[in-house]
Amino acid sequence: MPEAKTATANAVPAAQAKQSAQQRKPVITVIGGGSGRFTLLEGLKLLPVQINAIVTMTDSGGSSGRLRTELGVLPPGDVRQCLVALSNSPKLMLDLFNYRFENGSSLSGHNFGNLFLTALEKTTGSFEKAIDEAGRMLDIAGNVIPVTLDKSELCAELADGSIIKGEANIDVPKGKRSKIKRVFLLPDAKATQKALDAIASSDLIVIGPGDLYTSIIPNLLVAGTGKAICASKAKKVFVLPIATKHGETDGFAAKDFVLEIEKYAGCKMDVVVANSTAFSVGMKEKYATEGAAQVLASPGEFSGYAFVGADLLSGSGKLARHDANKIAAVVLNLVGSK
Amino acid sequence: MPEAKTATANAVPAAQAKQSAQQRKPVITVIGGGSGRFTLLEGLKLLPVQINAIVTMTDSGGSSGRLRTELGVLPPGDVRQCLVALSNSPKLMLDLFNYRFENGSSLSGHNFGNLFLTALEKTTGSFEKAIDEAGRMLDIAGNVIPVTLDKSELCAELADGSIIKGEANIDVPKGKRSKIKRVFLLPDAKATQKALDAIASSDLIVIGPGDLYTSIIPNLLVAGTGKAICASKAKKVFVLPIATKHGETDGFAAKDFVLEIEKYAGCKMDVVVANSTAFSVGMKEKYATEGAAQVLASPGEFSGYAFVGADLLSGSGKLARHDANKIAAVVLNLVGSK
Numbered sequence: 001m002p003e004a005k006t007a008t009a010n011a012v013p014a015a016q017a018k019q020s021a022q023q024r025k026p027v028i029t030v031i032g033g034g035s036g037r038f039t040l041l042e043g044l045k046l047l048p049v050q051i052n053a054i055v056t057m058t059d060s061g062g063s064s065g066r067l068r069t070e071l072g073v074l075p076p077g078d079v080r081q082c083l084v085a086l087s088n089s090p091k092l093m094l095d096l097f098n099y100r101f102e103n104g105s106s107l108s109g110h111n112f113g114n115l116f117l118t119a120l121e122k123t124t125g126s127f128e129k130a131i132d133e134a135g136r137m138l139d140i141a142g143n144v145i146p147v148t149l150d151k152s153e154l155c156a157e158l159a160d161g162s163i164i165k166g167e168a169n170i171d172v173p174k175g176k177r178s179k180i181k182r183v184f185l186l187p188d189a190k191a192t193q194k195a196l197d198a199i200a201s202s203d204l205i206v207i208g209p210g211d212l213y214t215s216i217i218p219n220l221l222v223a224g225t226g227k228a229i230c231a232s233k234a235k236k237v238f239v240l241p242i243a244t245k246h247g248e249t250d251g252f253a254a255k256d257f258v259l260e261i262e263k264y265a266g267c268k269m270d271v272v273v274a275n276s277t278a279f280s281v282g283m284k285e286k287y288a289t290e291g292a293a294q295v296l297a298s299p300g301e302f303s304g305y306a307f308v309g310a311d312l313l314s315g316s317g318k319l320a321r322h323d324a325n326k327i328a329a330v331v332l333n334l335v336g337s338k
Numbered sequence: 339m340p341e342a343k344t345a346t347a348n349a350v351p352a353a354q355a356k357q358s359a360q361q362r363k364p365v366i367t368v369i370g371g372g373s374g375r376f377t378l379l380e381g382l383k384l385l386p387v388q389i390n391a392i393v394t395m396t397d398s399g400g401s402s403g404r405l406r407t408e409l410g411v412l413p414p415g416d417v418r419q420c421l422v423a424l425s426n427s428p429k430l431m432l433d434l435f436n437y438r439f440e441n442g443s444s445l446s447g448h449n450f451g452n453l454f455l456t457a458l459e460k461t462t463g464s465f466e467k468a469i470d471e472a473g474r475m476l477d478i479a480g481n482v483i484p485v486t487l488d489k490s491e492l493c494a495e496l497a498d499g500s501i502i503k504g505e506a507n508i509d510v511p512k513g514k515r516s517k518i519k520r521v522f523l524l525p526d527a528k529a530t531q532k533a534l535d536a537i538a539s540s541d542l543i544v545i546g547p548g549d550l551y552t553s554i555i556p557n558l559l560v561a562g563t564g565k566a567i568c569a570s571k572a573k574k575v576f577v578l579p580i581a582t583k584h585g586e587t588d589g590f591a592a593k594d595f596v597l598e599i600e601k602y603a604g605c606k607m608d609v610v611v612a613n614s615t616a617f618s619v620g621m622k623e624k625y626a627t628e629g630a631a632q633v634l635a636s637p638g639e640f641s642g643y644a645f646v647g648a649d650l651l652s653g654s655g656k657l658a659r660h661d662a663n664k665i666a667a668v669v670l671n672l673v674g675s676k
Contacts, residue, residue: 066444070445071439071443071445105405105409106448107448107453112453119434122437122440123430
């Protein structure tokens with residue numbers, strides 16, 4: 001019975017193909033920084049998606065900065081945050097990884113997770129291997145990928161022509177200073193193949209949340225990333241920050257953030273996501289004392305983009321923060337939409 | 339058929355009892371220190387025995403000493419060595435645990451494993467929990483048990499009446515000094531229940547190898563351990579060191595070591611184990627330049643003891659070290675013997 005045989009032979013691959021399509025989770029690549037990215041990754045971890053977290057290597061402050069300078073390693077702090085955000089390990093392991101040695105010791109201010117990654121980089125001889133090993137030990141859901149393995153400093157040219165060298169010096173302004181005109185890397189840095197592959201294979205590339213010039217754009221300054229983002233078939237999503245940041249984005253309107261990202265990426269975003277819940281008077285005043293203001297966006301400003309305005313704020317806390325479940329749900333919803 | 343039923347009912351427990359006896363591995367508790375203990379534990383790990391490693395808490399030198407002083411934790415160095423010796427983890431994990439941060443950094447000389455145990459003690463709030471967690475992560479065969487959780491300094495009274503405070507100061511003599519008359523703890527320390535239970539449940543208690551006054555006797559100074567050793571049904575084995583140690587046991591004959599141990603323990607040893615292979619002329623000269631001499635023992639000196647003289651030296655290396663398999667085989671052999 002050749003017909004029957006043919007039917008059976010066809011049936012199996014068809015079933016396999018269907019199963020394979022069902023099994024393939026949408027791939028989401030996150031390019032951001034700080035607490036906003038941490039929250040987004042924590043939220044996405046619980047959803048049926050494949051996560052890539054791309055991490056800038058220009059952090060020069062605190063424990064990471066000291067390890068860079070003293071031991072010549074790549075800065076581990078941002079990698080550690082992503083590993084913890086994506087980890088399925090028990091709380092004890094995460095407490096350990098986040099533990100910061102107390103003042104008064106020679107270890108003062110060093111974060112255990114940073115020392116862990118540093119010692120792993122030293123013993124494996126490779127920062128990427130160190131991340132892989134740490135990810136395995138922490139049982140992470142997803143991939144944490146350094147955008148580059150080249151050692152490079154983030155620099156900013158201000159409107160008055162002066163140059164600030166080092167991410168930490170740009171991040172925390174020392175007194176009043178002129179507006180940032182542009183940021184650049186010194187020396188140039190080249191993207192890792194893993195970062196380029198992650199971007200190319202994504203269904204969704206989520207840029208933000210994070211500090212514009214010190215967390216997000218340093219990724220776009222690495223040679224190859226902008227081109228890969230623009231060439232990717234992925235939907236390109238920009239998540240607006242909740243508030244401006246003093247010394248970086250003072251006076252920025254919602255559209256200014258998007259235009260700046262597009263300038264450095266080299267192409268247009270497809271979707272803009274914004275928090276739509278206004279600050280209370282108290283919160284507004286609190287942020288004003290820090291030289292910051294809420295970023296509010298209306299759909300009208302974003303014709304030519306898909307615009308998603310939603311309540312993204314966490315109900316608790318003294319700072320306005322993204323809520324993990326709310327922001328992850330918005331992002332997941334974008335995977336299937338046109 | 340009541341008889342048949344009775345027979346069956348009896349048969350099961352009998353079989354179980356036999357199986358249980360077969361499954362019960364002999365319990366060996368090791369009280370020692372340094373490279374000798376490390377080697378013995380490495381050797382025993384491969385054998386069908388249950389291992390307890392009891393660890394002194396008076397180490398005050400190097401990385402451990404700094405962590406004690408600066409962060410108020412118990413000294414992690416000896417625990418780390420035992421964990422690594424008993425670990426079944428891949429080499430990478432052990433390399434990581436043993437990794438020592440290089441000079442020129444604020445972390446200089448700190449051992450990653452020590453920082454790991456310190457951060458775990460800080461996050462779990464308990465040194466014993468930290469050891470349990472680290473043991474689980476390193477997949478250790480056996481138990482590593484601190485002899486006390488009390489913070490105490492090892493002190494030595496010399497023959498000239500002067501007092502030396504701190505294990506590191508006793509361990510490494512600063513210039514010529516008078517003979518050690520006695521060692522003591524300041525303040526007193528109390529044995530952990532785990533240490534007492536381990537000693538009580540042992541089939542064999544192996545004291546040594548290790549430095550007499552700085553590694554072994556500090557365990558016997560802890561209130562409760564000597565009494566527990568003497569009360570235990572376990573066979574008490576003393577492993578003689580390969581050589582004397584300058585500043586601690588200069589001029590000691592084999593019997594002097596045993597008598598000193600018995601004085602601090604409060605009872606007689608059952609077995610004395612000694613290396614029987616004489617040093618080469620080159621090795622003898624090498625040790626002489628460090629103020630040390632080989633410890634050689636003959637059965638005649640040890641009437642009233644079971645005496646085991648055997649070749650225990652490792653064939654390789656520039657220092658005379660115990661060979662893991664040779665010493666472990668001798669110890670295992672003592673489990674079954676009368």
